[in-house]
Amino acid sequence: MAISLKVNGATRSVDAEPDTPLLYVLRNDLELNGAKYGCGLTQCGACTVLVNGAASRSCVTPVGSIEGNEVTTLEGLGTLDKPHPLQKAFIDEQAAQCGYCASGMIMAAADLLNRNPQPQEADVRAALADNLCRCGTHNRIIRAVLRAARQNGRI
Amino acid sequence: MDVPRLTRRDFTAALGGIVLSFSLVPKVVFGQDPARLPGSLQTNRTLDAWLRINADGSVTVFTGKVELGQGIVTALAQIAAEELEVPLGRVTMISGDTGRTPNEGQTAGSQSIEQSGTALRMAGAEVRALLIDLAAKKLGAAADTLKVTDGVIHAPDGRKVGYGELTAEADLKREATAKVPPKPAAQHKIVGKSAPRIDIPAKMTGGAAFVQDLRLPGMVHGRVVRPPRYGARLDSFDEARVKAMPGVIAVVRDGSFLGVVARREEQAINARLVLIEFAKWSGGSELPDPAKMYEQLMSLRSEDRVIGEKDAPVPVGAKVLEATYHRPYQAHAAIAPSCAVAELKDGKLTVWTHSQGVFPLRATIARALGLQPRDIRCIHAEGPGCYGHNGADDAAFDAAMLARAVNGRPVRLQWMRDDEFKWEPYGAAMTMKVKGAVAGGRVVGWTFDVWSQSHNMRPGDPDGINLMGSWYLADAKRPGPARHAAQPNGAGDRNAITLYDFPRQRTTHHLIMENPVRTSALRTLGAYANVFAIESFMDELAAAAGIDPVAFRLAHIKDERERAVIEAVAKAAAWKPGEKGDGRRGRGIGYARYKTVAAYIAVIAEVEVNRTAGIVKVPRIWTSADAGQIINPDGLTNQIEGGVIQSMSWTVHEHVRFDRNGILSEDWMNYPILTMPDVPKVETVLINRPNERALGAGEAAPGPTAAAIANAFAAATGRRIRELPLTPERVKAALA
Ligand code: FES
Ligand code: FES
Numbered sequence: 001m002a003i004s005l006k007v008n009g010a011t012r013s014v015d016a017e018p019d020t021p022l023l024y025v026l027r028n029d030l031e032l033n034g035a036k037y038g039c040g041l042t043q044c045g046a047c048t049v050l051v052n053g054a055a056s057r058s059c060v061t062p063v064g065s066i067e068g069n070e071v072t073t074l075e076g077l078g079t080l081d082k083p084h085p086l087q088k089a090f091i092d093e094q095a096a097q098c099g100y101c102a103s104g105m106i107m108a109a110a111d112l113l114n115r116n117p118q119p120q121e122a123d124v125r126a127a128l129a130d131n132l133c134r135c136g137t138h139n140r141i142i143r144a145v146l147r148a149a150r151q152n153g154r155i
Numbered sequence: 156m157d158v159p160r161l162t163r164r165d166f167t168a169a170l171g172g173i174v175l176s177f178s179l180v181p182k183v184v185f186g187q188d189p190a191r192l193p194g195s196l197q198t199n200r201t202l203d204a205w206l207r208i209n210a211d212g213s214v215t216v217f218t219g220k221v222e223l224g225q226g227i228v229t230a231l232a233q234i235a236a237e238e239l240e241v242p243l244g245r246v247t248m249i250s251g252d253t254g255r256t257p258n259e260g261q262t263a264g265s266q267s268i269e270q271s272g273t274a275l276r277m278a279g280a281e282v283r284a285l286l287i288d289l290a291a292k293k294l295g296a297a298a299d300t301l302k303v304t305d306g307v308i309h310a311p312d313g314r315k316v317g318y319g320e321l322t323a324e325a326d327l328k329r330e331a332t333a334k335v336p337p338k339p340a341a342q343h344k345i346v347g348k349s350a351p352r353i354d355i356p357a358k359m360t361g362g363a364a365f366v367q368d369l370r371l372p373g374m375v376h377g378r379v380v381r382p383p384r385y386g387a388r389l390d391s392f393d394e395a396r397v398k399a400m401p402g403v404i405a406v407v408r409d410g411s412f413l414g415v416v417a418r419r420e421e422q423a424i425n426a427r428l429v430l431i432e433f434a435k436w437s438g439g440s441e442l443p444d445p446a447k448m449y450e451q452l453m454s455l456r457s458e459d460r461v462i463g464e465k466d467a468p469v470p471v472g473a474k475v476l477e478a479t480y481h482r483p484y485q486a487h488a489a490i491a492p493s494c495a496v497a498e499l500k501d502g503k504l505t506v507w508t509h510s511q512g513v514f515p516l517r518a519t520i521a522r523a524l525g526l527q528p529r530d531i532r533c534i535h536a537e538g539p540g541c542y543g544h545n546g547a548d549d550a551a552f553d554a555a556m557l558a559r560a561v562n563g564r565p566v567r568l569q570w571m572r573d574d575e576f577k578w579e580p581y582g583a584a585m586t587m588k589v590k591g592a593v594a595g596g597r598v599v600g601w602t603f604d605v606w607s608q609s610h611n612m613r614p615g616d617p618d619g620i621n622l623m624g625s626w627y628l629a630d631a632k633r634p635g636p637a638r639h640a641a642q643p644n645g646a647g648d649r650n651a652i653t654l655y656d657f658p659r660q661r662t663t664h665h666l667i668m669e670n671p672v673r674t675s676a677l678r679t680l681g682a683y684a685n686v687f688a689i690e691s692f693m694d695e696l697a698a699a700a701g702i703d704p705v706a707f708r709l710a711h712i713k714d715e716r717e718r719a720v721i722e723a724v725a726k727a728a729a730w731k732p733g734e735k736g737d738g739r740r741g742r743g744i745g746y747a748r749y750k751t752v753a754a755y756i757a758v759i760a761e762v763e764v765n766r767t768a769g770i771v772k773v774p775r776i777w778t779s780a781d782a783g784q785i786i787n788p789d790g791l792t793n794q795i796e797g798g799v800i801q802s803m804s805w806t807v808h809e810h811v812r813f814d815r816n817g818i819l820s821e822d823w824m825n826y827p828i829l830t831m832p833d834v835p836k837v838e839t840v841l842i843n844r845p846n847e848r849a850l851g852a853g854e855a856a857p858g859p860t861a862a863a864i865a866n867a868f869a870a871a872t873g874r875r876i877r878e879l880p881l882t883p884e885r886v887k888a889a890l891a
Contacts, residue, residue, distance in 0.1 A: 017421070021421065024420045028370075033361045033362065040572060046490060083359070096358055101490050124831075129830050135224055136797035
């Protein structure tokens with residue numbers, strides 16, 4: 001059935017069952033690469049997007065439940081030419097090995113900076129506690145978030 | 156190793172389908188033994204296998220090594236740009252494609268800089284010299300008066316010619332001579348600098364960066380269903396029910412291989428659940444009893460080899476110590492399960508894969524499916540960091556199986572979280588028994604025995620088909636046998652031979668020939684556990700001799716570079732000779748030269764023990780590394796720190812849970828890893844040796860890190876834990 005969604009500021013209509021996890025709609029119907037599949041179980045954070053500004057696990061969010069809400073993905077933050085301060089900070093800090101976790105980390109960090117624009121390191125660690133990184137890039141990710149905060153990285 | 160050797164006939168035949176971009180038949184005089192060429196030039200001998208100069212002056216670089224999140228593609232681009240004297244931005248990298256790039260086997264073992272980097276350095280220097288010669292003719296000037304800047308060759312009188320203008324005349328279809336000396340390190344402008352990684356901007360902005368992000372026209376979605384335990388047979392399942400589900404295009408069953416293809420991804424996921432619900436299985440193998448796992452493993456048939464021996468009498472009166480260490484099965488546990496896209500069109504199979512070795516994968520898929528390698532093209536596309544042989548190759552095979560069922564349509568096959576956790580080949584469980592003797596503050600005797608299953612069950616085995624899905628086909632294939640690997644690389648015995656200067660030592664590798672639990676290559680192979688054991692025992696011997704652990708190590712090392720890393724880390728951490736733990740806090744050191752021939756690395760860890768909860772925290776880690784000539788300092792630091800943190804996670808948290816009926820670790824709840832709040836701060840000191848060979852470093856840190864943590868725990872508490880990981884139960888038992 002047709003479902004109307006607001007994603008990254010634009011209204012999009014997709015043809016999917018209402019219980020389809022938002023993740024697959026974002027990736028397959030809207031062709032957005034940002035949100036990633038990692039576990040489908042709310043355990044890893046790779047699929048994190050913002051729903052009305054709050055970090056949400058798109059792998060378990062039924063698309064039918066968020067009609068009319070604002071969804072923001074990594075693509076909605078900024079672009080290669082005009083990156084968001086968080087994206088720029090992640091690039092400047094080279095905060096990736098494989099980079100598969102990065103989108104989820106950035107979205108969770110965006111949620112943090114919305115709530116707490118000047119976090120301490122411990123705040124960053126706590127806010128990203130449920131976002132896993134397997135490559136051991138954590139310290140660079142923390143540095144990137146703190147750098148973005150210094151640059152007023154709110155959305 | 157099965158390196159597909161293309162004959163002239165294969166080559167011509169291949170032209171019909173896959174266009175090969177380089178000449179496979181170089182200009183060599185047949186019938187003569189070709190000269191030994193450095194790095195991977197030895198096996199891929201023509202210049203145009205590696206480099207192409209384009210008419211716009213840009214450069215295309217081909218490498219058989221692939222990006223795994225280790226930054227290798229950027230480092231290789233730096234090397235090529237440096238030798239060719241072109242800006243980094245003008246280099247395009249093509250990597251890991253059986254249709255286009257050199258065959259460099261696996262991207263593994265921290266060997267890419269040594270193999271591919273050396274080839275590109277030598278080929279780059281030679282191509283630069285060739286272009287200068289051509290320019291000399293064109294300009295009527297002597298070659299040695301010409302200068303290159305940014306891909307433009309300048310004569311002293313101001314005339315110039317760009318690389319792009321010379322491409323028509325530049326014949327790179329010739330065998331490399333490796334006679335042109337590469338630039339001396341002192342003249343390097345790109346190598347040795349922290350170039351930003353090429354792949355990172357797209358990954359931060361939602362660009363298509365991973366195989367998961369591939370969307371081909373008409374692409375459909377696949378899932379597979381695995382048995383409840385290793386080796387079980389599929390007796391029945393409800394095909395009709397699944398076929399009637401929305402979007403389902405095909406149900407694929409071949410023996411006990413089961414999968415489904417659907418129009419939409421969530422439809423494939425739902426269909427998989429229904430397949431699982433109604434499938435009936437029987438048989439399968441029992442796993443070891445986790446309570447007696449190490450004894451059971453050591454009782455299995457093993458092939459024993461003495462790999463190192465140095466004889467000298469042990470003096471009478473020496474103090475003799477003995478200890479046994481264990482390391483459990485540990486998972487690669489990539490952040491995302493494996494994925495592949497496959498398409499079968501007009502009899503040609505194309506597979507996009509995050510495999511570490513597209514050529515061995517192609518050869519093995521061909522054998523498993525009875526196809527010709529020339530009818531298969533495997534193209535690398537990045538996946539999540541793999542740290543060795545995980546499910547990537549198996550997923551590629553699964554995707555090929557599903558693609559055959561929907562001829563002409565590309566299938567994107569994504570393993571689910573439990574597929575990866577339960578079916579990936581783990582890092583092998585290992586037991587290390589060490590015996591040592593000290594007298595007069597010196598180690599005078601040393602015996603080291605290691606028991607381990609295979610650490611290399613990758614595709615490419617000449618006798619077996621190492622693709623898991625193929626073992627379940629009606630015409631079931633068999634995996635290859637466990638094999639010894641020659642030192643110094645080794646496998647289960649990697650880093651088992653101590654480098655310390657002991658007058659007497661004997662090292663034996665007991666290769667367990669059976670595979671009760673599926674294992675293969677996990678970052679460092681056996682080095683992680685061997686270094687953990689050797690370096691833990693060094694501390695035990697140091698304590699027996701009453702000598703500070705740093706001083707004790709230095710007393711047994713002559714090599715200057717080895718000494719330098721230990722001294723550097725001690726300085727960075729402000730190590731105090733004879734420093735003591737306070738029951739709760741303590742520090743320890745670990746050291747190794749990876750594979751005994753690669754990077755040198757020393758690690759000091761500080762631990763904080765919560766004695767009542769049994770929790771070990773590692774707030775800080777210092778490391779110092781000598782990887783010879785540094786190509787990209789920031790990239791190297793990133794790799795070393797990643798290895799430190801991953802090892803900390805292995806050492807404190809990780810082991811695969813199972814019972815006799817099957818694997819129980821199926822998601823992050825029952826395979827917990829280190830999380831952000833507990834990640835140590837890491838300080839790294841790099842020792843650059845610009846005039847030495849670049850040495851593999853990506854896997855150097857885990858062993859020394861494990862030992863440093865275990866030694867710090869012992870320093871803090873006075874008790875030693877010899878079985879990994881340092882779980883609360885073990886900590887509490889040790890402190891009781
Ligand atoms: S994919 Fe959603 S939390 Fe892991
Ligand atoms: S960078 Fe690979 S998982 Fe975080």
